């Protein structure tokens with residue numbers, strides 16, 4: 001049993017079930033990110049943890065205590081909202097201590113907590129301002145400060161960075177990460193931004209259509225996605241999914257596919273168990289960085305295959321050059337080093353890191369376990 | 371396994387009840403004083419009540435009687451004339467003033483309150499002012515004569531056929547400024563970029579308003595219509611103050627008819643029937659509005 | 669309304685603009701004239717009115733008509749002037765406005781932030797109740813007020829105005845609070861504030877604009893009401909009813925100047941409120957009830 005347990009939780013609005021049997025256990029000090037496309041039920045799940053939405057089925061417990069039906073303020077949680085939800089008529093200081101006041105904490109203690117948190121978040125100079133007089137980033141910090149003073153068991157964040165501009169978002173991301181490293185509180189964090197999910201979390205729950213598609217560490221989710229949805233949702237540019245057949249060659253299973261010139265290409269699998277799939281169709285999953293120029297290939301990899309293919313478009317993007325081409329009849333993106341010279345229309349020799357390749361069952365779209 | 375947190379349950383449950391408890395006095399008042407009373411009046415309209423309520427059901431006799439009364443027909447046709455003119459003229463003046471006032475007018479801040487202030491007055495005050503203003507003996511006609519325009523005649527208020535129009539004039543005077551404010555708010559709410567786009571498309575001023583602006587004011591038209599229509603059906607005070615329903619019965623409206631039949635002529639059953647018909651008229655006007663109001667906000 | 673800065677103005681020629689100003693000024697005249705005439709003539713002796721021109725300023729200025737209207741004019745059978753009725757109106761208006769606005773605020777709060785199954789039906793019923801012709805409730809109301817023992821009294825009128833005002837005040841507050849972020853209420857819940865505390869500490873402090881609207885609306889409606897006052901006023905008739913009695917009394921010489929002074933006295937409180945806070949009213953009205 002974990003610190004925060006979500007077991008068998010479902011949610012329905014009338015007859016429509018929007019969350020189906022969600023099971024997530026969170027350990028103390030973990031940073032769990034709920035990630036998924038819009039409308040997949042992330043906020044709903046978070047609100048259920050907070051007690052802002054009723055639980056239709058299943059249990060949510062914190063520290064072993066079942067929280068179903070418990071008032072939000074009695075769960076010892078704090079929440080940071082997407083719109084920050086700062087009380088417009090109160091000063092920053094009042095905003096931050098309102099929760100303590102409601103919980104009957106005496107004024108001297110409130111002031112002490114406020115001073116500490118304000119120092120931590122560099123809000124000292126802003127305490128007498130009203131929310132309307134703050135910048136977006138400052139409001140964001142106040143919202144976090146309001147959560148921090150409470151010293152809750154669990155922090156809940158609902159897309160806290162999505163109202164910030166791109167640069168500020170990256171800065172605040174780092175700040176949140178530092179804060180977590182320092183305070184080691186348990187956090188459940190909702191976002192639809194997969195980069196945020198990968199950088200911040202200790203574990204990720206990828207959700208779609210009310211189902212948890214995969215629950216695992218960022219590395220697990222990135223390297224061994226449970227299915228095609230996770231594979232393409234996490235990572236940018238998305239993982240390439242290429243139709244291929246499995247065939248035996250020199251006693252090893254190979255992926256056989258056609259390149260843009262109509263030639264057959266064979267790539268040896270690192271996974272031995274692909275022999276079970278010989279003669280069948282699969283979907284080969286290759287991340288853009290596993291499809292690169294020979295000099296840029298991962299030197300530690302035991303299984304680099306060569307692949308020659310005509311290039312359709314080359315897009316230099318500063319740190320990398322992205323190349324678009326056709327492989328197995330699909331558009332595929334490769335990620336080359338920035339100074340690689342490629343000419344659209346001509347053939348280029350790619351290096352494929354087959355150690356990182358994954359294969360999916362085309363019927364179920366699930367990953368074929370290694 | 372985990373323990374249930376029963377202690378906290380209580381507060382949560384209480385919190386769920388408080389809102390409903392808080393709402394209940396208003397709901398109770400409304401159910402009794404509005405809907406209960408409506409049902410009661412509907413019931414009375416099927417009884418033979420005269421001076422006091424009686425509970426003997428006599429079927430639809432009151433309605434048959436009502437529609438056989440020439441006084442009721444006068445009231446209804448007066449209402450038809452009054453409502454049509456009142457709504458049309460108020461809307462026309464309101465829209466015109468709003469559009470003109472929206473042309474970056476200097477002194478808009480002065481003009482707007484001048485157009486609007488009649489709305490703050492009671493219909494009794496408005497009636498008093500206009501009754502005198504329109505009185506041929508001392509009002510406008512008299513003044514024109516004094517100014518040398520001897521042939522000027524304006525005796526509508528004393529004229530059976532024309533008196534109803536004096537009610538229109540006074541009512542328009544009172545409400546058209548308010549309608550102007552509604553349209554002005556509508557105009558100010560229109561996205562300026564749409565107008566710029568239309569001007570770039572080469573729309574003339576006239577067609578800009580006719581093809582783009584006025585269609586965009588649809589919600590304001592709807593609100594104005596609903597408010598004016600319900601004010602028209604409810605009109606009572608103004609008639610009392612301006613003409614007292616006269617000359618003769620020339621300016622009776624359903625509202626004054628209902629009052630006099632119920633309370634002075636002691637025909638409560640018939641009065642109730644007339645009130646029910648007024649309610650049904652308003653319900654027919656309001657239903658689409660209510661429906662849209664509730665659907666949008668869901 | 670005056671908060672909005674956009675205008676749909678189009679570029680127009682000189683002649684057109686002159687015409688526009690002309691039309692606008694003519695209408696201003698139309699709206700001002702009756703009231704102007706009333707004010708001017710309330711300051712004339714009676715013979716100047718009957719014999720003279722209503723547009724001309726008084727030759728002899730007098731406030732006698734005002735004093736008479738206020739304290740000695742014949743209202744019905746008693747020569748009391750309008751003063752006691754003015755007081756009645758005041759005593760009725762203050763509690764009626766306060767109670768209906770308070771109820772409207774809390775109703776609007778429940779209907780937007782504590783929604784429950786069927787709340788829309790309740791709101792629909794409330795909304796419709798704003799628009800009913802009051803003739804439909806006159807008969808039973810007369811009976812009930814009698815049964816409650818408050819017929820013809822100020823508490824009776826207060827009750828009537830609260831009942832038929834609460835629909836509108838609820839409508840205003842509901843539409844206002846609907847735009848208030850629900851996340852704030854949720855944040856306060858997590859902070860441990862309960863139903864009343866959230867209302868008191870979070871919503872009420874930002875409810876100023878809509879409260880102005882609600883108060884002005886209710887004040888104007890209650891003050892200006894005639895139908896209920898005439899039907900249920902009894903011994904406590906409000907100003908409007910008294911004014912009507914004064915103006916339409918058929919005995920003796922018609923003292924127009926006194927009538928005018930009385931009419932202005934009856935209009936004064938609402939005009940004052942309108943002049944002081946009118947701009948907020950229209951602005952809030954637009955945002956609140958009428959989607960223009």
Ligand SMILES: Nc1ncnc2c1ncn2[C@@H]1O[C@H](COP(=O)(O)OP(=O)(O)OP(=O)(O)O)[C@@H](O)[C@H]1O
Pocket residue numbers: 013018036037038039040041042043044045192
């Ligand atoms: N009150 C409600 N009634 C009915 N359906 C609802 C209600 N609230 C949410 N839903 C539905 O539940 C699903 C999940 O909503 P939720 O707000 O949790 O999505 P989300 O993952 O947070 O999306 P986003 O990234 O856009 O915030 C959506 O399909 C939504 O339409």
Ligand SMILES: [Mg+2]
Pocket residue numbers: 042043044
């Ligand atoms: Mg969400």
